Amino acid sequence: VRPSLQDLRQQASIAAKVFVQRDYTTGTICQFQTKFPSELETRIDKQQFEETIRTLNNLYAEAEKLGGRSYLEGCLACVTAYTIFLCMETHYEKVLKKIAKYIQEQNDKIYAPRGLLLTDPIERGLRVVEITIFEDQSNGRIEGR
């Protein structure tokens, strides 16, 4: 039973994967390109996609923001010889949790109903936003791409 289950999963599940690359025009901070990939044209609205990416970009910018709060954290950490990180979560980690929640929420509400799946960029080394496109399984037929 197992081999055919695998085959069926492979045949029926993933049609393609799209990788949204990083946007380096403002430097090394984590931002993703908002260019709409052509493979998603039939699946989702351009505005919806751009909205998702833009929100992600804002969240990452918040994580890496240099401001009073991050300086305070840096100085406190230096004074305690960085041992404070053993018991405290860094600001970046807190925002990453927010991002994970946002992606899950987007998947539930918008992407899964359209047969798409966003992968959290942290699982890909913050290099790409991987979008998995699933096969259309209407009428029990496997539609190739």
Add this chain to the structure above:
Amino acid sequence: MSARRDPAGGGGTMKNCEYRQIEPQGLGTPNAAPPPPAGANDADTRAKRRRKWEVFPGKNRFYCDGRIMVARQSGVLPLTLGLIVLTSCLFFVFDCPFLVEHVTSCIPAIGGALFAFVIISLLQTSFRDPGILPRATADEAAYTEKQIDDSASSSYRPPPRTLEVIINQQVVKLKYCFTCKMFRPPRTSHCSLCDNCVERFDHHCPWVGNCVGKRNYRFFYAFIVSLSFLTAFIFGCVTTHLTLRSQGGKGLITAVQESPLIVCFFSVWSILGLSGFHTYLVASNLTTNEDIKGSWSGNSGVQNTVNPYSYNNIFANCCAVLCAPLPPSLIDRRGFLPTQESPPAAQPQVELPVFVGKSDLTVV
């Protein structure tokens, strides 16, 4: 979830109930504990579950179940630690009693604080992930290759394995890393000793036994600065001690007592020099790698190259380099591998319950 008709409907109407059965929650975050495996083989799968550090492709060694990591050749780190600890111990044992009596009792306190700070910074530098980028998954590598092939056929001018990006009006060339199968982000370099791409790669430090990169540069800087203070402090104290002491004597004891002086005399200049150099790098937001290669000083022959990452303000640069939020480790060394035998990237990660009865296939 409510079933909705997709208005865009490219290839006919989609039965959304099919897609509702995809469980995105199953993927979760990398740090979440994996869900308990369904089905009969509970004990087996849990016993065989391995962590990602065990299959890490770079040349690193891991201790404490993945919490601590060092480069494979960490040979000189024990020497560094040994020298620091030995010199400081000799100082505390031979010089402190005399100086407490004749000068002030703050001396051991200051020495102790400096020593503790040096050791903690050194260990933080050595044992932390310097900012290693995980290698590209098979799908991602294939996608990148396709992009390269597509662009190569259309235009011949840029060499196929570099990508040009514009950062703050400066053209930066991104190179393709053949080992990690991806275009290296700006300021990333591949360390041949560790066989990893490291973000904001500064250099590989044999004394510390690790690469110095984005995530541990501030600890490295704290280490060399505090070490310069410590060596200067010990040097000063031992000199004071020997000057104030009335008796001379050329025995073995005297030689041992004078050894911190000698160690410190030779090391203080190099460490002070290194601290000065890195202070300059921090103030201009440069890495050792960029400075050595002369990436932004116009050596490459191109006019008007400026460092696109600098804020052109010494204070802003220092804050950005030393006090920026600490990025997380991207390699997730304590995460669990999926239970399938094949590499995690190539297999679909999602379980479709419509096909699965009692299955031991799990989702990580």
